[in-house]
Amino acid sequence: MARIMTKRTAPRRRVWREATVRAGMVVPALVLYVGLLVVPVGYAVYYSFTDYNGFPNQVPEFIGWDNYKRVFQSSDITDSMVVTGTVALAGAVLVNLAALGLALLLQQTNRFNTFGRVVMFYPHVLSALVVGFLWQAMLGPQGVVNTMMDKVGHSSLPFLSNPTWALWSMIFVIAWSLFGVQLVLYLAGLQTIPADLIEAARIDGAGRWQTFRAVTWPALAPTVTVAIITSGISLLKTYDVVVSLTGGGPAGSTQTLAYSILAVSFPGRKIGLASAEAVVLIIAAAVLAFTVLALRRRAEEGAESIG
Amino acid sequence: MTRSPRLAAMVRIAFLSVLSAAMLIPMYILVINAFKSQQDILKNPFTIDLSAATTEYLTAAWNNPDFSIPKGYLITLGLVACVNVISIGLCVPAAYVLARTPKPLFRLILMFFVAGMFIPTQVILIPVIFVLRRLTLMGTFPGLVLFMTATTIPFTLFVFTGYIRVLPRALDEAAAIDGAGRWYTVWRIVFPLMRPIVATAFILNSLSVWNDFASPQVILGPGSGIYTVTTGVYAAVGQYSADYTKVFPTLLLAVIPILIIFVAMQRHIMRGLAAGSIKG
Structure with a gap:
C-alpha cells in the first residue's frame, strides 16, 4: 500500500515538518498525563522509602523499607487491608450476581424493562458520598429502618454500630449503588x-x-470475567462511602486502605507511610489489571476460534 | 408459541416490581423527609402529613452559610465543562496520531497511556499535592481542573483511538490530496465523525467529575473556600448527621438536578456507558 503522506521520496523538510505536527498533537496530552498521574506515582514510590512529613522545608530522609515494615506490622493497617479485600471480594460477588440475574430478567427491550433498568441504575448517578449519607439516615440507630422496626414491635438492629454488622451494611450499600453499572455491561454482553x-x-x-x-x-464468559474484575478494581478504591456512612468505625471495622491513607496517615502527616500504603494498593490494582488483560486475551482467542 | 411461560412472566413482573419499589424507597424517604421537622422524621419516617409539610428546611439548606448550594452547582458545572473541553481537546488529536501511525513507538505510547486506567486516583492524591505545590496550583480551581483532566485522559484516549482506527483511512488521504493539513483533517473531517464516542466519553467523564469527592476535598481543601457539590454536602452535613432536618433537605437539593438530567437522558447515558464498557 502506498502511503502518500510518508513517501520516502518526499523532501526531507516535509518529513521533518510532518513529524513536528504529529508530536505537537500527542505531546500536550502526554505532558498532562505524565505530569499529574505518572509523576505522582513516582513520588509515591520515592516518599514511601523516606520519613517525609510533608512540610516544605523538611528534606525527606531515606529510611529503606521501614514504612513497608510498618504497613505490614501495624494491626490498624493490616486490618484495613483485610477490610479492603473483603469489600472488593464480597462486593464484586454481590454486585455481579445481582447484575447478571437482573440482566437476564430485563434483557428484552420494552417499556417495563426500560423503566426497570433506569430504576436499577439510578443510584450510580448519585455520588457515593451522598449515597453514604442517605443510607446513614436509613440505617443509623435512630434511622428510618430502626424506627420502622420499632413500630412493628421488633427490637432495633445495630446496622452501623456493631463492627461486623457495619462492614456488611457498608458492602450492601456499595453493592446497591454499584450494580447498575455492571447490569448495563451484562445487558450489552447479552x-x-x-x-x-x-x-x-x-x-x-x-x-x-x-x-x-x-x-x-x-x-x-468474557463479559463475566471483565465485569467481576473491573468491579473488583473499583471496590479496591472505596473511600467516599466510608467517609459518609461510617467514618471508618465502629472501632475501625469499616476502615479501608484508601480511607486509612487519606483520613488517617495523611492528616497525621505520615506522608512516607501513606505513600507506602498507596504503593501497596497500586500494586494490588496492577495485579488485578494484569489478570484482566491476560484473561481477556485468552477469552478473545477463544471467541476467535468459535467465530 | 405456547401459553405455559405466562405464569413465569407474571412472576417475573411481580418480582421486578417489588424490587423496583425497594430500589426507590431510599429516594422516597429522601423526598418526603425533606419537608418535615426533626420530631416528625423521628416519629414517622415513612409517611408524610401533607398539611404539616413545610419548605422551611429546604430554604434553610439552600441558604446554608457553610455551603452555598447554587454556588456549589456553578463551580461543579464549571469543573465538568473545563475538564471535558480540555480532555476532548487534547485527546482527539493525540488519539488521531496514535491510531493512524502504525509504528511500534506509537503503539508503546498508547499502552503507556492505557496503563493509567488502572491507577487508583484517590490513592495518589497525596503526591499530587506536592506536584501541584511546585506548580503553585495547589488549592486552586485550575489545579483541580488539570488533575481531574489528567485522570480522564487514559480512558478517553483509549476509546478514541479504538474508534478512529475503524474510520476509513481514505478520508484522510482524500483530505491530504486536497491539501488539508493535519490539524484541519483532525478537527474538520475526523472529529465530526466521532460524535458517538465523544458523547460516550463526555457522559462518563462528566459523571465521574461531578461525583468525585476525594480530589476536590484534598486539592481544594477547606482553606480555599471553594466547594463543589460533594465537598459542600460534606461541609454542610458531615458534622450534623444526626440533624435530619439538615441531612435530608441538603441531600435532596444536591441530587435533584443530576437525577432530572439522568431521567431526561437515560437512554443516551446507559447506551454510552454500554459502549464505553465494551470498549474499555
Missing part, C-alpha cells in the same frame, strides 16, 4: 449473543436452565 444460537437450543428441546448453561453462560 445483546452480542446471536439470537439464532438460543433459538437453535430451544428447537433442540433445551429448557430455560439448559439454554442458559449451554449457550448463554459460555457466550457471556
Whole structure:
C-alpha cells in the first residue's frame, strides 16, 4: 500500500515538518498525563522509602523499607487491608450476581424493562458520598429502618454500630449503588449473543436452565470475567462511602486502605507511610489489571476460534 | 408459541416490581423527609402529613452559610465543562496520531497511556499535592481542573483511538490530496465523525467529575473556600448527621438536578456507558 503522506521520496523538510505536527498533537496530552498521574506515582514510590512529613522545608530522609515494615506490622493497617479485600471480594460477588440475574430478567427491550433498568441504575448517578449519607439516615440507630422496626414491635438492629454488622451494611450499600453499572455491561454482553444460537437450543428441546448453561453462560464468559474484575478494581478504591456512612468505625471495622491513607496517615502527616500504603494498593490494582488483560486475551482467542 | 411461560412472566413482573419499589424507597424517604421537622422524621419516617409539610428546611439548606448550594452547582458545572473541553481537546488529536501511525513507538505510547486506567486516583492524591505545590496550583480551581483532566485522559484516549482506527483511512488521504493539513483533517473531517464516542466519553467523564469527592476535598481543601457539590454536602452535613432536618433537605437539593438530567437522558447515558464498557 502506498502511503502518500510518508513517501520516502518526499523532501526531507516535509518529513521533518510532518513529524513536528504529529508530536505537537500527542505531546500536550502526554505532558498532562505524565505530569499529574505518572509523576505522582513516582513520588509515591520515592516518599514511601523516606520519613517525609510533608512540610516544605523538611528534606525527606531515606529510611529503606521501614514504612513497608510498618504497613505490614501495624494491626490498624493490616486490618484495613483485610477490610479492603473483603469489600472488593464480597462486593464484586454481590454486585455481579445481582447484575447478571437482573440482566437476564430485563434483557428484552420494552417499556417495563426500560423503566426497570433506569430504576436499577439510578443510584450510580448519585455520588457515593451522598449515597453514604442517605443510607446513614436509613440505617443509623435512630434511622428510618430502626424506627420502622420499632413500630412493628421488633427490637432495633445495630446496622452501623456493631463492627461486623457495619462492614456488611457498608458492602450492601456499595453493592446497591454499584450494580447498575455492571447490569448495563451484562445487558450489552447479552445483546452480542446471536439470537439464532438460543433459538437453535430451544428447537433442540433445551429448557430455560439448559439454554442458559449451554449457550448463554459460555457466550457471556468474557463479559463475566471483565465485569467481576473491573468491579473488583473499583471496590479496591472505596473511600467516599466510608467517609459518609461510617467514618471508618465502629472501632475501625469499616476502615479501608484508601480511607486509612487519606483520613488517617495523611492528616497525621505520615506522608512516607501513606505513600507506602498507596504503593501497596497500586500494586494490588496492577495485579488485578494484569489478570484482566491476560484473561481477556485468552477469552478473545477463544471467541476467535468459535467465530 | 405456547401459553405455559405466562405464569413465569407474571412472576417475573411481580418480582421486578417489588424490587423496583425497594430500589426507590431510599429516594422516597429522601423526598418526603425533606419537608418535615426533626420530631416528625423521628416519629414517622415513612409517611408524610401533607398539611404539616413545610419548605422551611429546604430554604434553610439552600441558604446554608457553610455551603452555598447554587454556588456549589456553578463551580461543579464549571469543573465538568473545563475538564471535558480540555480532555476532548487534547485527546482527539493525540488519539488521531496514535491510531493512524502504525509504528511500534506509537503503539508503546498508547499502552503507556492505557496503563493509567488502572491507577487508583484517590490513592495518589497525596503526591499530587506536592506536584501541584511546585506548580503553585495547589488549592486552586485550575489545579483541580488539570488533575481531574489528567485522570480522564487514559480512558478517553483509549476509546478514541479504538474508534478512529475503524474510520476509513481514505478520508484522510482524500483530505491530504486536497491539501488539508493535519490539524484541519483532525478537527474538520475526523472529529465530526466521532460524535458517538465523544458523547460516550463526555457522559462518563462528566459523571465521574461531578461525583468525585476525594480530589476536590484534598486539592481544594477547606482553606480555599471553594466547594463543589460533594465537598459542600460534606461541609454542610458531615458534622450534623444526626440533624435530619439538615441531612435530608441538603441531600435532596444536591441530587435533584443530576437525577432530572439522568431521567431526561437515560437512554443516551446507559447506551454510552454500554459502549464505553465494551470498549474499555
